[in-house]
Amino acid sequence: MNNDKYISLVDKNGNEIEKLISEKIDIWREYVLFSELWWLGVALSIIPWIIWFFIRKKDSTDRLLYTALFVMVVSLCLDVLGDQLGVWGYRFNVIPVLPTYVPWDITLMPLTVIIILQIRPGANPLIKALIFAVISSYLAEPFFHWLQIYNLKHWRYSYSVPIQIVIYLMAHYISKRNNFASLNE
Structure with a gap:
């Protein structure tokens, strides 16, 4: 393998990506920053955490x-x-350089999961996973698509269902762990 050729191609590609990101930031600054949908994203990133803070099961916070x-x-x-x-x-996007929708990834997904975990904790986790998957795939995703925040290219809502089920079941499993050693010396 010719390392010099590879390095040259990767560097050229990186420079082009940097230019596109700079252009994306300029577009974001002019059209998105402080728009209604930007404020919605900021609110969805913060307000649900505040609400959860008051409704959470206090002894299970950690x-x-x-x-x-x-x-x-x-x-x-x-x-x-x-x-x-x-x-x-x-x-x-709330933050232009992140290719994700921050409110969805850092607030809505995790909070929905942990709230469902707190509701009827003895219920069948597979049923709860299915409910979570259907709500997030067939209600939340279409809602954000309707707002024109979420842009489906080669994806269908149904593709998300098994992924959401697995995420919930893994989260359920993790929430049941209690094998933590003490850090005392």
């Missing part, structure tokens, strides 16, 4: 935040992957 962090990481990774592969994209 466990729920641990689970929420897992959901955030998975959501962010899958969103970046989907965006980079061109199967979907987002407009009206």
